[in-house]
Amino acid sequence: MGAFTQMIMGYVYPGKPLANATFEAYAMMCVDCGLTAISSFKLGLYMKIPPKAMFLSQVxxxxxxxxxxxxxxxxxxxxxxxxxxxxxxxxxxxWTCPYNQVIYNNMMTWGAVGPKRVFYPNGVYSNLFIFFLLGALLPIPVWFLARTLPEKKWIRLINVSTIFIAGASMPPVSAVNYLSWFAVAFFLKFVVYRKYKRWWAKYSYLLSVAIDTGVSLMAFLVTVTLQIHNVNGIDWWGLDVSDHCPLATCPTARGVHAEGCPAF
Structure with a gap:
């Protein structure tokens, strides 16, 4: 949704990064706040909280x-x-503000430079637009296979939207985050669900809330007690902000040269 709104604004108002970021912020916040409100009301409905009290608490x-x-x-x-x-x-x-760096890069890509010069029709990355069509068409064969092969129940578990949306957080999320998310999800949704289904049905939601709350509390405590005083823990390779690849920031476009980077 964010990239789509930025692309539209980039074509309508090229060369205006602030206008692009403002339009994207309003569009995304309306969607995100709406989805968050619906999720909260759904939780309140499950807990039998009166709708008026839920609405007042939201406001x-x-x-x-x-x-x-x-x-x-x-x-x-x-x-x-x-x-x-x-x-x-x-x-x-x-305090590296990775998400702010992503916002700035998006402003430069979609707003200042513009999709016409980066993607289509004058850009070198115009082939990436095929993924818009790919994302729209991929659910069709999955639906067709699920209808023609009803005995293959695992096909119905394939959700193309969920698979693609998983990469929407990258960047600033790194591969380490995805690996930890996958490990926890696989253990709870596959191992525990198969072997301890009654426990999973009774405590999985509570465990999810407990994990989220624990991470939030620890992040707050570590921030106000240690990291705000520049105490960042033990010295190991995971503390590096970079992705441990010296060539990751090198340009890949033909004819573009940078010091210390290979030429294509």
């Missing part, structure tokens, strides 16, 4: 969350030195 929570987020950002930018500047931060610092 009050939105105001509280907005105020807290603004105050947190203000505090961090006024207290953390060199925040969002990875080249000046100590090794292992979490």
């Amino acid at each position: 009050i929570g939105s105001f509280i969350a907005s105020a807290c987020e603004f105050a947190t950002v203000w505090l961090l930018f006024s207290s953390v030195e060199n925040i969002c500047r990875p080249e000046l931060l100590p090794r292992g610092s979490q």
Whole structure:
């Protein structure tokens, strides 16, 4: 959704990165807030909470969350030195702002340069547009196979949208995050579900909430007690912000040369 809105705005208003980012922010926030509200109301329905109380809690929570987020950002930018500047931060610092870097890169790609010069019709990456068509057509053969081969029940478990949307968080999410997510999901949804189905049915949702809450609490505690004072843990290769590949930032377009990078 984000890339699609940025692409549209890039064609309509090329060379205007701020307008592109603003349009994408409004479009994405409307969708995200709507989906989050529906998810919360669904949870409240399961817990038999009155709809009026749920709606009121959503409204009050939105105001509280907005105020807290603004105050947190203000505090961090006024207290953390060199925040969002990875080249000046100590090794292992979490204040690298990877998502902000993604937003900036998107603004430059879709807004400043524009999809006409990067993708279609004048760009070197125009072939990537075929994935829009591929994403729209791939569910059709899966549906056809599920109808023609009803005895193959595993075909019905293939969800093309879920498979493709999994990569939407990359970047800033790295491969390490996906591996840990897959390990937990495979253990709970495959191993535990098959061997301990009654336990899974009774405690899986509670365990999911507990894991999310634990991660959030630990992130908060580590931030306010250690990392805000530049205590970033033990020194190991996982603290590096980079992906441990010195050629990852090298250009791949033909005729473009950079120091220390191979030419194509």
